[in-house]
Amino acid sequence: MADATLDILIGGGGYVGLGAAVAIKDAAPHLTIxxxxxxxxxxxxxxxxxSAIAAGASRMLDRLQIWDAILPDAQPIxxxxxxxxxxxxxxxxxxxxxGGDVEPGEPFAHMVPNKSLVGALRQRAQDLGVEILQGETVEDFTxxxxxVDITLGSGAKRRARLLVAADGVRSGLRDKAGVKTVHFDYGQSGIVTTVAHERPHGGRAEEHFLxxxxxxxxxxKDNRSSLVWTERTREAENLLKADELVFETELEQRFGHKLGTIEVVGGRRAYPxxxxxxxxxxxxxxxxxxxxAHGIHPIAGQGLNLGFRDIAALAETVVEADRLGLEIGSLAVLERYQQWRRFDTFRxxxxxxxxxxxxxxDHAPVRAVRDLGLGLVDRMPGLKSMFIRQASGLPGRDGPRLLRGQPI
Incomplete structure (x- = not known):
């Protein structure tokens, strides 16, 4: 066990797990991850x-020497x-x-293919010397x-000063740690697909409340758009089972004809x-x-960006504790991370x-009130600027430095 001791073991190989590994290793190369x-x-x-990557996250990725690899595939909103x-x-x-800019020439968000994002993160992690155990699982830990003494699915043993669970909304590591959750099922599913269209979109994003x-x-890029289509779960299941003609007819009814002829060019999947x-x-x-730690509705497009904010906060917490000679896995150290992220996540x-x-x-009185509210917001530039600033993920003065594009 002593020969296999690590500073940090991360469970989960998606953008959050990879991003956390890169952010910590970039600032503290001596830590074994x-x-x-x-x-x-x-x-x-x-x-x-x-996925939509907000300005704060793109600043962090730029600081971590990842953004240049992603940029050719990134579409500004x-x-x-x-x-x-x-x-x-x-x-x-x-x-x-x-409007789409938080600073002159800096869009509040970009759309990036997931495979480009994960590919760039994996390459940077490997360049920094992060050990990636592919096809492996965390079976148990004490x-x-x-x-933390960790047993992997292969039977191998590892010991770490800190175990980070980044294994998704149905986290097995969270359950093994005995952490309880608050959960509500909306009875909805999000259908995700990609379409190509005849006319250019001009970088415009649209949200139709149906x-x-x-x-x-x-x-x-390339006259294509990513769709996140929310339906009642039963209807979403029927749409996934439907033939291409039925699916595209229903899709066209919602998408409209403003961009000309449309064609589904990606697979269709649904997520509860x-x-x-x-x-x-x-x-x-x-x-x-x-x-x-948190799974939210995609209505605000902030799920991925909440994860990036977690990465920035956790990396700064761990790296600064290590520089001070503190135990990086102690509860006293990790409480700073929790305090940093808990309110933002809850909000x-x-x-x-x-x-x-x-x-x-589709309640008429509710519709009238919400449409009035939307119209009032549209006439208040200051309030709109505040919403854009929030959506951009840029932190306040006391927020994590990586989200401002600054080193830890």
Whole structure:
């Protein structure tokens, strides 16, 4: 066991696990880090989804020498429009518009293919000397004094000063640690696919609030758009089973004809939607990160960016503790990370929950009130700028330095 002692072992090989490994290793190269990725080799290359990366996250990725590898595939979001209508309405009036820059020449977000993001993170992690245990799992772990003794699925043993759980919203590591969650199932599923269209989108993102849930059109390179289409779970299941003609007819009814002829060019998949918040983010020698700590509705497009904020906060907490000679896995150290992230996560979870409940219905009085509210916001530039600043993920004065593009 002594020969296999690590400073940090991270469970989860997605963008959060990789990002945490890179952020810590970049600032503290002497720390030994291993990452356990349960997925088979190369499976990330098959991911056809795309994600919105806010300005704060892109600044962090630039600081970590990753952004240049992603940039050729990144589509800036230049502006955004919000509508509220029924699926059958012939016209969808625009109630709210947002400009896309947080600073001159800096969009508040980019759309990036997931495989480009994960590929760049994996390459940087390997360049820094992070050990990636592919096709491996964490079978069990126990705390032994200032260490965690870890048994891997292969039977191998590891010991670490800190175990980071970044294994998704259904985190097995969170369950093994005994951390309880608050969970609500919305009875909705998010259908994700990609379409090609005849006319250019101009970098415009659109969010159409429909009775079953939001229908988001997010711009990609090469006259393509990524769709996040919220439907009631049963209807989503029927749509996935439907033949191409039925699926594309339903899709076109929601997408409209403004960009000309559309064609589905990516696979269609659906994911159950709910709200999951961990009651604790840390235990001695143990920390939750990303969706293992919080899973929220995609209505605000902030799920991935909450994970990046976790990365920035955890990396700064661990690296500064190490520089001071403190035990990086002690509860006293990890409490700073929890205090940093808990309120922001709770606030965003509540915000997405309220927005989904407010807009995923067809009650006439509710519709009238929310449309009035959207119209008022559209006429208040100061309030719109505040919303854009929030969506950009840029921190305040006391926020993690990586999100400002500064070194730890």
């Amino acid at each position: 291993a990452l356990v990725d349960a997925a088979p080799e190369g499976v990330w290359m098959k991911d056809q989804r795309a 230049n502006d955004m429009v919000v509508t509220d209508s029924r699926t059958s309405d012939p016209v969808r009036p625009v109630f709210l518009t947002f 705390r032994t004094g200032p260490h 009775p079953a849930g939001p229908f988001a059109i997010l711009p990609l 939607l709910g709200l999951t918040l961990a009651r604790e983010f840390v235990r001695p020698q143990f920390a939750l990160c990303g969706d293992a 965003m979870g509540v915000t997405s929950d309220v927005l989904n409940r407010l807009f995923s219905n």
